[in-house]
Amino acid sequence: GIYLDYNATTPVDPRVYSTMEPYFKEFFGNPASAGHHWGWIAENAVAKARTQVASFIGCKSMEVTFTGGATESNNWVIFGLISKLREENPEAPIHFITSNIEHSSIMKGMAAAQKMGVEVDFLPVNKFGVVELEAVKAAIKPHTKLMSFIWVNNEIGSINPIPEIAALCKEKQIYLHTDATQAVGKIPVNVTEMGIDLMSFSGHKIYGPKGVGALYIRGKDPKVQLNPLIYGGGQERGLRSGTVNVPAVVGFGTACELCQQNFTAEVQHMKDLRDFLWSELQQNIPGVKLNGHPTDRSPANLNITLPGIKTEQILPRLQKLGVSTGSACGTGAMVVSHVLKGLGLSTEEVQCSLRLSLGRWTTQDELSRAAQILKQAIQK
Numbered sequence: 001g002i003y004l005d006y007n008a009t010t011p012v013d014p015r016v017y018s019t020m021e022p023y024f025k026e027f028f029g030n031p032a033s034a035g036h037h038w039g040w041i042a043e044n045a046v047a048k049a050r051t052q053v054a055s056f057i058g059c060k061s062m063e064v065t066f067t068g069g070a071t072e073s074n075n076w077v078i079f080g081l082i083s084k085l086r087e088e089n090p091e092a093p094i095h096f097i098t099s100n101i102e103h104s105s106i107m108k109g110m111a112a113a114q115k116m117g118v119e120v121d122f123l124p125v126n127k128f129g130v131v132e133l134e135a136v137k138a139a140i141k142p143h144t145k146l147m148s149f150i151w152v153n154n155e156i157g158s159i160n161p162i163p164e165i166a167a168l169c170k171e172k173q174i175y176l177h178t179d180a181t182q183a184v185g186k187i188p189v190n191v192t193e194m195g196i197d198l199m200s201f202s203g204h205k206i207y208g209p210k211g212v213g214a215l216y217i218r219g220k221d222p223k224v225q226l227n228p229l230i231y232g233g234g235q236e237r238g239l240r241s242g243t244v245n246v247p248a249v250v251g252f253g254t255a256c257e258l259c260q261q262n263f264t265a266e267v268q269h270m271k272d273l274r275d276f277l278w279s280e281l282q283q284n285i286p287g288v289k290l291n292g293h294p295t296d297r298s299p300a301n302l303n304i305t306l307p308g309i310k311t312e313q314i315l316p317r318l319q320k321l322g323v324s325t326g327s328a329c330g331t332g333a334m335v336v337s338h339v340l341k342g343l344g345l346s347t348e349e350v351q352c353s354l355r356l357s358l359g360r361w362t363t364q365d366e367l368s369r370a371a372q373i374l375k376q377a378i379q380k
């Protein structure tokens with residue numbers, strides 16, 4: 001089969017896997033065991049991974065806290081901040097701003113925050129799937145405490161102007177959080193230079209293992225901004241309790257280092273392939289439409305609407321093609337992508353939409369074949 005679902009997850013790079021393996025075997029220690037060398041070896045490995053992750057995103061090691069993935073990091077920001085603000089002043093009103101095309105972990109986390117009495121604005125996006133700076137400015141209230149915007153959208157590959165929004169937040173003393181899960185490794189990210197306060201990202205989208213990620217929290221003492229989400233034994237400086245998943249963290253560190261080392265060439269590789277795929281699709285599928293911005297988009301992603309063909313109808317013929325659809329009919333209830341809806345697509349158009357995402361091991365030959373498979377499926 002041809003795997004074109006790198007935005008869902010990536011294979012673990014063999015170089016990542018080989019650095020993880022010893023931490024399942026001989027180096028099995030608990031990094032919190034301070035009294036013996038099994039513990040020290042694990043502790044050193046976690047420390048090294050933290051420097052690799054920090055270097056990749058342009059911050060200090062102490063600003064990186066390991067989590068169980070971007071879903072957890074996103075939830076931590078929302079509920080850790082609410083907890084902190086309520087502790088400081090239980091009566092004060094709280095206002096958060098986000099968009100209506102966020103990942104479900106932000107969408108549903110923010111909806112839960114509303115139930116807790118937090119005011120939340122879900123800003124609409126423009127036709128390219130981008131949050132407009134003017135709309136952001138207009139939404140600010142005296143009690144706005146947090147803005148959270150996805151940097152690169154996982155479905156349509158649109159890119160939000162995060163550095164510009166960060167500058168605005170700084171001026172207004174509002175925390176800026178970004179879900180950068182699909183941004184790291186694909187566009188330049190430097191949290192310090194770009195003035196970002198909080199940033200979530202994940203291992204398994206950058207050729208690392210699943211179930212590990214990080215939250216970047218600006219500054220020396222993260223407890224100033226956020227309360228923990230998970231309480232317990234005090235691991236991760238009391239910010240995220242639970243025994244650290246050492247092999248996963250080690251793999252995440254290696255994955256970040258590899259992305260950093262090959263960044264320029266890798267991005268160019270993805271862009272070339274993406275543009276090649278788009279030209280193949282246009283040649284083979286008359287009337288195919290691209291969702292999101294035509295050029296200013298993730299190098300790894302194409303989201304297309306097929307001309308009047310519901311993906312459901314052709315899915316049986318796409319079994320050899322690992323792609324993702326805009327709507328899923330799982331338990332009988334149709335789930336239509338809120339992201340494509342947010343772009344202004346009709347339900348019908350969403351049902352005709354497909355996401356193709358590529359990465360490190362995608363070849364041009366695979367993309368030619370993928371376009372042929374799609375063409376044939378549609379013709380039938």
Ligand code: PLP
Pocket residue numbers: 007008068069070071072103105150152153154179181182201202203204211212213
């Ligand atoms: N945010 C975005 C933009 C994503 O694409 C994903 C991936 O599914 C997540 C968050 C969730 O990440 P994780 O699987 O690490 O919880």
